[in-house]
Amino acid sequence: MPAITELDNSQSLFDKLMKIKKDSGLCYQSLIEKSTELVDKINTIQELKAEKNAVILAHTYVIPEIIYGVSDFVGDSYALSKDAVNTPAQTIVFASVRFMGETAKILNPHKDVLMPATDGGCTLADAINAEQVRKLRAQYPDYTFVCYINTTAEVKAECDVCVTSANVFKVVENLPNDKIYFLPDRMMGQNLIEEMKRRGIKKDIKYFSGTCYVHEEYTLEQLLDMKKRFPNALVAAHPECQPAVCQKSDFIGSTSQIFKYIKESPNKEFLMLTECGLGARLNMEYPDKKIVGTCTFCKYMKSNTLDDIIRVLKNPTPEDYITVSENVRIKAIKSIEAMFEYAEK
Ligand code: SF4
Numbered sequence: 508m509p510a511i512t513e514l515d516n517s518q519s520l521f522d523k524l525m526k527i528k529k530d531s532g533l534c535y536q537s538l539i540e541k542s543t544e545l546v547d548k549i550n551t552i553q554e555l556k557a558e559k560n561a562v563i564l565a566h567t568y569v570i571p572e573i574i575y576g577v578s579d580f581v582g583d584s585y586a587l588s589k590d591a592v593n594t595p596a597q598t599i600v601f602a603s604v605r606f607m608g609e610t611a612k613i614l615n616p617h618k619d620v621l622m623p624a625t626d627g628g629c630t631l632a633d634a635i636n637a638e639q640v641r642k643l644r645a646q647y648p649d650y651t652f653v654c655y656i657n658t659t660a661e662v663k664a665e666c667d668v669c670v671t672s673a674n675v676f677k678v679v680e681n682l683p684n685d686k687i688y689f690l691p692d693r694m695m696g697q698n699l700i701e702e703m704k705r706r707g708i709k710k711d712i713k714y715f716s717g718t719c720y721v722h723e724e725y726t727l728e729q730l731l732d733m734k735k736r737f738p739n740a741l742v743a744a745h746p747e748c749q750p751a752v753c754q755k756s757d758f759i760g761s762t763s764q765i766f767k768y769i770k771e772s773p774n775k776e777f778l779m780l781t782e783c784g785l786g787a788r789l790n791m792e793y794p795d796k797k798i799v800g801t802c803t804f805c806k807y808m809k810s811n812t813l814d815d816i817i818r819v820l821k822n823p824t825p826e827d828y829i830t831v832s833e834n835v836r837i838k839a840i841k842s843i844e845a846m847f848e849y850a851e852k
Pocket of ligand 1 (some may be wrong): 604628629630631632657719720721722782805806807808
């Protein structure tokens with residue numbers, strides 16, 4: 508989705524806020540101060556982008572100032588990496604976490620990929636390394652190794668095919684081998700087993716023990732309680748949630764799929780089980796839809812700030828550049844290409 512990034516938009520917001528009488532309350536006062544700072548930072552970033560021939564990609568889970576103030580593309584990890592390929596800009600600033608920056612670099616080896624996050628980790632991507640995958644492959648030589656996109660480039664390079672939360676069920680269904688080792692997400696592995704059963708497909712699926720600390724927090728008890736409190740709400744869950752939670756949901760999908768589901772549904776009230784950023788975007792873009800109940804912050808995604816974007820555009824350090832060795836990149840891109848092949852069958 509192209510973001511609202513024109514200078515005059517931030518200026519008109521600023522102008523509106525400045526019309527609020529200064530004695531109208533402390534709350535407005537702090538908003539005016541904050542907006543003054545935001546406008547300055549947003550304008551600085553827009554100027555730097557033009558000067559450095561850069562684009563800014565923002566994952567849906569990052570803070571709204573980045574999404575609505577400076578980003579050129581907003582979406583999920585894989586869609587954003589593809590957007591990066593299609594832009595003529597030479598520099599990509601990827602407001603997200605490290606594994607997403609690596610995917611962008613794998614697909615765009617000749618572009619500079621800069622990472623503003625001060626803590627670009629991810630409990631899923633950090634759950635397993637390449638050496639552990641090699642050991643598992645030796646233990647399960649007949650299995651096709653399927654990795655979720657939330658993995659490092661080195662791990663992707665050791666696997667046969669990569670998947671996203673949007674295509675995991677389809678890719679695994681289409682794989683010719685009946686023996687599958689899925690990594691690193693335990694919850695998604697268990698949801699995969701349930702979905703294959705539901706589709707009547709026989710697969711022997713083993714899975715690794717990683718979890719996303721944001722999505723594993725939702726419990727069945729919480730969900731049942733919320734359903735009692737909001738009986739008209741439809742439930743949309745991410746497949747990184749526990750199977751017991753997913754089975755009681757009306758829709759399971761990636762952030763982009765949940766966004767589309769809610770946007771297109773005639774229902775007005777939704778319980779959404781994923782990171783808070785998605786609900787914030789829906790509330791902003793579709794104010795007639797009501798997102799009720801709980802959501803959870805990802806501290807890694809929220810470590811991207813406007814100040815850090817200014818820093819990496821002005822004076823990037825070697826650590827701010829995403830690097831992937833050519834040897835790893837060539838192997839990792841094969842697992843991504845295999846994903847296309849099986850997702851489009
Ligand atoms: S929400 Fe979970 S899977 Fe996504 S970046 Fe944060 S820790 Fe990783």
